[in-house]
Amino acid sequence: MRGRASRPSDEAAVDLTPMLDVVFILLIFFIVTSTFIQEEALGAEPPPPQTNAPSNPAPAIIVYIDETDQIRVNRKLTDISAVRGGMERARAENPESALIIQAHPQARTGTIIEVRDIAYDAQMERVNIVRSAG
Amino acid sequence: MARKVREAAGSAEDDVNLTPMLDVVFILLIFFIVTAQFIREPGVEIDRMEVNNKERQNPLGILIAIDSSSEIYMNKQVVPMSEVGFRIRELREDNPKGRLVVQADSEAQAGVLIDLMEVVNEVDGLGRVPLSVVNN
Numbered sequence: 703m704r705g706r707a708s709r710p711s712d713e714a715a716v717d718l719t720p721m722l723d724v725v726f727i728l729l730i731f732f733i734v735t736s737t738f739i740q741e742e743a744l745g746a747e748p749p750p751p752q753t754n755a756p757s758n759p760a761p762a763i764i765v766y767i768d769e770t771d772q773i774r775v776n777r778k779l780t781d782i783s784a785v786r787g788g789m790e791r792a793r794a795e796n797p798e799s800a801l802i803i804q805a806h807p808q809a810r811t812g813t814i815i816e817v818r819d820i821a822y823d824a825q826m827e828r829v830n831i832v833r834s835a836g
Numbered sequence: 837m838a839r840k841v842r843e844a845a846g847s848a849e850d851d852v853n854l855t856p857m858l859d860v861v862f863i864l865l866i867f868f869i870v871t872a873q874f875i876r877e878p879g880v881e882i883d884r885m886e887v888n889n890k891e892r893q894n895p896l897g898i899l900i901a902i903d904s905s906s907e908i909y910m911n912k913q914v915v916p917m918s919e920v921g922f923r924i925r926e927l928r929e930d931n932p933k934g935r936l937v938v939q940a941d942s943e944a945q946a947g948v949l950i951d952l953m954e955v956v957n958e959v960d961g962l963g964r965v966p967l968s969v970v971n972n
Contacts, residue, residue, distance in 0.1 A: 718854050725861050732868030739875060741899075741937045742890040743966030748953035767946065807947025811902070811940045814949065815885045815967055822889035833950040 746818050749832040761799040763792040763826075765817055766834065769808035773817065782813075786820045793826070800828035807833050875899060875934070876927060879912035882941040886970045893966055897934015898927045900952065904943040908952065917951055921959040928960070936960055939968040 765785065766774040773780050775788035793799060801821055805814050814831060821829050878901030900920070901909040908915045910923050924936070936956060940949050953965045 718858055722854060722858055722861070725858070725865055729861055729865045729868065732865065732872050735874070736868050736872045738871075739877070739896055739899075740971055741893045741896055741939075741966075741968050742971045743893050743937050744885075744887050744890050744969050745964035746953065746967050747964055748957035748962075749950060751958075805946035805950065807945060807950075809946040810942060811944040811946055811949045812883075812885050812942025814946050815887060815940070815942070815969065819885075819887035819889055831950060831953070833947050 744815060744819060744822075746815070747830050750830055761796040763789060763796075763799050763801045765789070765801065765803045765821075767803070767805040767809045767813050767817065769806040771810050771813045773813070782816060782820075785817060786824050789821065789824050789826060793824075800830070801826040803829065803831045804834050805831065874930065876911035878909035878939060880909045880939075882939050882968070883943060884939070884968055884970045885942050890969050891966070893935045893937050895934050896937060897931040898924060898936040899939060900924075900936070900956075901939040902941055902944040902948055902952065904941040906945040906948045908948070917948075917955070920952065920955050924956065924959045935966065936962065937966045937968050 764774075764776060766777070768774070773782060773785055775785060776792055778788065780788045789801065803814060803817050803821070818829065818831065875896055876899070878899050880901050880903045882901055882903060899910070903909060908917065908920060910920070910927070915923055938949070938952060938956065940952075949967075956962055956965050
């Protein structure tokens with residue numbers, strides 16, 4: 703005991719090695735489990751709830767996507783590249799109108815996303831995506 | 837002289853000083869603990885669309901996928917439409933703040949996506965459901 707007391711003061715340090723082992727294991731665990739998933743997304747509006755669906759008297763621009771992915775803007779068959787022009791023309795006629803994207807249940811999801819993107823480009827307000835009965 | 841003193845101190849003195857490394861390791865550890873987000877991935881490959889109006893979703897929370905054959909996947913399992921709401925509530929308990937993102941394959945059926953958006957709106961109260969698109 704006397705020998706130990708005569709040692710210099712830096713001998714008083716705690717042995718950190720076991721703690722370092724534990725910390726390393728934790729570190730490796732968190733490195734391995736951390737998944738840096740990045741998602742970019744386009745916001746799409748769900749259909750309005752059916753309970754308070756008043757017969758909307760306001761005029762609406764209807765973009766209909768049928769089961770073969772053909773697009774009709776206000777019943778007029780339109781190519782995807784002309785949808786924006788069609789929407790803007792319809793809005794010029796009725797500036798207050800909402801936009802309804804109506805998709806046949808068998809249509810492609812990609813087409814809906816494309817049309818919704820075009821609606822963002824055209825700065826349409828009050829957009830809703832609904833499914834057609836068929 | 838100095839050399840002689842060191843030798844006299846014995847082999848226990850030969851240790852490298854680990855304290856600075858321990859500091860660095862702790863900082864790394866804290867960084868990874870803070871940034872760790874335990875997201876349950878749907879585990880299916882989907883084909884995303886390329887769009888102009890996208891927004892980075894941060895922090896992510898819940899992922900729901902619709903694959904090209906219009907099956908809904910959550911946490912690497914097929915989930916029937918009637919159970920999706922329940923599963924969302926379950927995952928919300930682990931992750932109350934993260935954003936919900938729907939990964940819809942571009943070939944999936946629109947009807948499934950629209951029904952799913954309806955459920956998400958009902959359960960999670962989102963007025964706008966984020967649909968995953970190509971990330972660059």
